[in-house]
Amino acid sequence: MDTPPEDLAALVKHIKETYDVSDSEIARRIDVHVSTVNKWVNHKRAGGRGPHPDKLRRLAEAFPKFTVEQVFAAAGRKVPGPLGPDAETRLLALFAELTSEQQETFEIQMRAVAEHNHQS
Template identity: 65%
Template sequence: MSTEERPETLADLIKRLKDEYDVKETQIARRIGVAPATVNAWVNGTRGTGRGPNPDKLRRLAEEFPRFTEREIFAAAGRKVPGPVDDDAEARILALYRSLTAEQQEMKEIEMRALAERNQLGSS
């Protein structure tokens, strides 16, 4: 058996956040725009859909509770931090997508969905 510490889970991080900010789960939920049951599920390690926390909600945690970084929060959730997409990049990607045939668009959507799901599962 290894003597190494186990990685911090999202439940661990939320408990630490509650202590550092002296907040309750309902206050966390209100500040990041989720139901209190969602934060409770994170604390108790239950996921519901099995897809993990929404990346936007994880980012909101970092915004609302800045003593915790996005990288730290995503790592605790077992996920990689999604890259930023500025308005110019989004416009370029959309322009490229619109130049594809319907079949190519469908294939790109399948590919992007698979990559996003892989990231949600914390794979590399």
């Protein structure tokens, strides 16, 4: 697939056609309820949060003819950067050195940025 579908519903349709699978089979392969896949198929994006990044990654892993970038783009989401164990350890160590007030401020900022990524 050269260009990503316009939205997640179109991507799921392409997955179903390319892999000859049903909504139920997609749900089984990515370990979600079939109603989740049905929601993706029938829901036209209207500023909501959209699918969780883990579900989108699992979709790309289960159907590798569609890249992570294509799946996230179809969902209207930016691909989150990788966070390996070393990076997580370093970030948590830095976070632990902050005051309670600073930690709360950074948490608010991170939630705002993550929410922006869910909507843009």
